Amino acid sequence: MTTTEATEVEPVESPEQSRRTAMEAKLADLHAEQAKAVEAGGKYIARHKERGKLTARERIDLLVDEGSAFLELMPLAGWGSDFAVGASLVTGIGVVEGVECLIVANDPTVKGGALNPWSLKKSFRAAEIAEKNFLPTINLTESGGADLPTQKEIFIPGGRGFRDLTRSSARKQPTISVVFGNSTAGGAYVPGMSDYVIMVKEQAKVFLAGPPLVKMATGEESDDETLGGAEMHSRTSGLSDALAIDEHDAIRLARRTVARLNWRKQGDVPTEAFAEPDLDPEDLLDLIPTDLKEPFDPRDAILRIVDGTGPGNELAFDEFKPLYGSALCVGWAKLHGHPIGILANARGVLMSEEAQKAAQFIQLANQKDTPLLFLHNTTGYMVGAEYEQGGIIKHGAMMINAVSNSKVPHLTVIMGASYGAGNYGMNGRAYDPRFLFTWPSAKSSVMGxxxxxxxxxxxxxxxxxxxxxxxxxxxxxxxxxxxxxxxxxxSLPYVLSGMVYDDGVIDPRDTRTVLGICLSVIDNQPIEGAMNFGVFRM
Incomplete structure (x- = not known):
């Protein structure tokens, strides 16, 4: 008599389960990389706290309104370089006394907050975001100035930071500097060029040259407090507008300063209630194929990001020209009550029909002053004799012309592939979107x-x-x-994010919240679409 042992058959994962498993693995990697920015100071974090000082992120947590979101930007800046992930800066958008502000905090646990070439790129991008979205800026300052070994890369362009501060003031965009520690050499000009300055007693040190350099240059003997202490600047030089007794008091004073700005949004702020998405955002993890050559329907993503159906929003997504140029899905929707136009790649390749459809849609969005959201999954424009003869170059140029000259705010999310001129036509970084984020599944290069x-x-x-x-x-x-x-x-997202080619790699499930914050920020000023475009080759 023979017997056979029963064998267990492992269940086969569905395509959705396989995609989720792959995305969850990418998210685990993302969280590990982001943790490197939080822990960049290493052993110096403990030493910093032993001195009774708060970390950069702790300062931000106390500064922003309780229960509000802080949208951190460019947390992976410097990834893959010789410098710490995060580039010794924490930047982002937070709500302070009901006012959306651009916040820049030096991380003094990373080389004393010294600024390196990636710090500069990150700070320049932060200043650009503040300018375009009309945001007050709060600098939480504690930095030894330039990273001297790389001074040749940062000295000349570094002056732009001071220029940005003074131009911001001239535009009536307030700048506030809260000095927690050293702010020396070039860093002394951050409080020097800010509209409001708060210094922490017995901690803030602001001078163009410290005691050793002063002695070398002039022979004068001095000490930190006499040369640039908070008490001296508050009582003698007048550089400080308020003397805080400690860090918590400094943050309290900063919040009071913002409360007194008499700040008002100048754009059209949505007043109607909105419905949550018709489909569950959790399922966004199931959408992106592990092989980006495999197409997916972007409508499945759109309906998990935009407002759901309800009063005043009978259709969650009102598609435009659905039967024409079907490789590009475009249409109108609302997101947290904000009207938006959406362009999303339904199949990787863009052909003449898609390019012409996009150009018309972008013109319509400008006609009615509506922001545009670009969702990337494109391999670029179609090639081959048939398509060249059909005018793919002039039609692709038509789409790029429309994107280039559009004046309404643009938001970009790279979900999958973003290759070649498709990256340009879909409003990649070179086309100055107000904000650009990538999913962990994203890839971007000249071609596959x-x-x-x-x-x-x-x-x-x-x-x-x-x-x-x-x-x-x-x-x-x-x-x-x-x-x-x-x-x-x-082409991987960490590399591109490390080079500050995006504003952050985000969890797909957070896309709606992130875009909602961005649209709220955009409403700081009126939206006015383009009146003119370049010559379209027909």
């Missing part, structure tokens, strides 16, 4: 890794043939693989 490596192989083969030399196909395999791996690595 396999395509780029394949092109190089074809070029190498043709070159060998022209020279009458044999082409070493086997030897090129290793080169091709190396190129694919290099392009794949360079």
């Amino acid at each position: 890794p396999a395509q780029l490596a394949g092109v190089l192989e074809i070029v190498a083969r043709e070159s060998a043939e022209k020279k009458g030399q044999p082409f070493d196909a086997e030897g090129f395999v290793a080169i091709k693989q190396m190129v694919e791996e290099q392009i794949e690595e360079q």
Whole structure:
């Protein structure tokens, strides 16, 4: 008699489960990378706290209104470089006394808050966000100034930071500097050029040159307090407008300063109630294929991001030209009560019909002063003799013309692929979106890794043939693989975020909240669409 043992058969994951598993793994990696920014100071965090001082993020937590969200921007700046992740700065948008403010906090636990080349890029982008969205700026200052070993990269462009502060003041966008510790050399000009300055007693030190440099330059003997202490600046020089007894008091004074700004939004703020999305945002993790060559329907994402149906919003997404240029899905919706126009890639490639449809839609959005949201998953514009003859270049140029000259605010989220000129036509970083975020699934480069490596192989083969030399196909395999791996690595979201090519890598489930904050910020001033566009080649 023979017996057979029962064997357990592992259940096969559905496509949705496979996608979720892959996305959850990417999110785990994202959280680990973001933690590097929080913990960048290492052992110096404990030392900083032993001195009775708050960390940069603790200062921000106390500054913003209780229970409100703080949208941190560019937390991965400097990723992949020789510098700490986060670039020794914490930046973001927070609500202080009911006012949305751009907040920039030096992280003194990372090289004393010294600014390196990535700090500069991050601070410049933060200033740009403040300018375009008409935000007051609060600098939580504690920095030793420039990272001296890299001074040649930051000295010349660094002056832009002072220029931005003074121009902000001239635009009637208040700037507030709260000095918690050292603010030396070039850093002394941050409070020097701010509209309001608060200094912490026995902690703030603001001077162009510290005692050692003063002695070297002039022979004068001095000490920190006499040269640039908070008491001296509050009683003698007049640089300080308020003397705080400690850090908590400084933050209290900063909040009172904002409360007295008499700040009002100048745009159209939604007043009607809005419904939550018709579909569950949790399921956004199920949407993105592990292979970005596989298309997915962006409507499944849109209906999990925009306001749901309800009074005043009979259709969650009112699609425009649904039967024409179907590889690009466009239409009207509301998000947290804000009207928006959406352009989302339904299939990776953009053809003439999609380009013309997009150009018309962008014009319509400008006609009625409506912000635009671009959701990327594109491999670029279609190539081939048939499409070249059909005018793909002039139609693609028409779409890029419309994007370039559009004056309504643009928001961009890269969900999947963003390759080639498709990145441009869909309002990539070079086209100055108000905000640009990426999902952990995003990839962006001049073309897909396999395509780029394949092109190089074809070029190498043709070159060998022209020279009458044999082409070493086997030897090129290793080169091709190396190129694919290099392009794949360079196209990943951490690399691009580290270079400050986006404003942050976000959890797809947070997309609605993040965009809602951005749209609220945009409403600080009126929206006015473009009256003119460049010449469209028809």
